[in-house]
Amino acid sequence: MRINCPVCGERDRREFYYVGDAVALDRPDRDxxxxxWDSYVHLRDNPAGLTRDLWHHEAGCGAWLVVTxxxxxxxxxxxxxxxxxxx
Numbered sequence: 001m002r003i004n005c006p007v008c009g010e011r012d013r014r015e016f017y018y019v020g021d022a023v024a025l026d027r028p029d030r031d032x033x034x035x036x037w038d039s040y041v042h043l044r045d046n047p048a049g050l051t052r053d054l055w056h057h058e059a060g061c062g063a064w065l066v067v068t069x070x071x072x073x074x075x076x077x078x079x080x081x082x083x084x085x086x087x
Contacts, residue, residue, distance in 0.1 A: 001074045006081055007061040015059040020044070022054040022066045022085070048072055054082060 001013040021044065028036040051071055057063045064082035069075060 001069075001076065003055065003065070003067060003076055004079050005057050005060060005063060005065065006079060007063050008057065011057075011060060015057060016065075017056045017058040019054040019056060022052040022082070046071075050077070 002010050003013055003016055004010045025040065028040050048071055050068060053067050053069065055065045055067050057065060066080050066082050066085050067076055068078040070077070
């Protein structure tokens with residue numbers, strides 16, 4: 001898989017570190033209980049198709065990127081700097 005870093009250009013995915021979904025998670029209250037915290041820490045959707053993921057260009061410029069890709073084919077359709085993403 002190749003990722004087109006907006007700063008460095010196209011690079012192999014091994015230069016990047018996958019962080020997870022590029023979505024805000026609703027953090028439970030401190031006293032929410034073990035089930036709520038277990039779900040928050042361990043349970044994530046694993047969709048087939050397009051996803052928006054957060055990646056760090058660890059072995060390059062250090063940029064944080066939001067990568068839109070197809071989880072079935074790993075085809076990357078969009079890459080933007082995370083600071084430019086509007087919630």
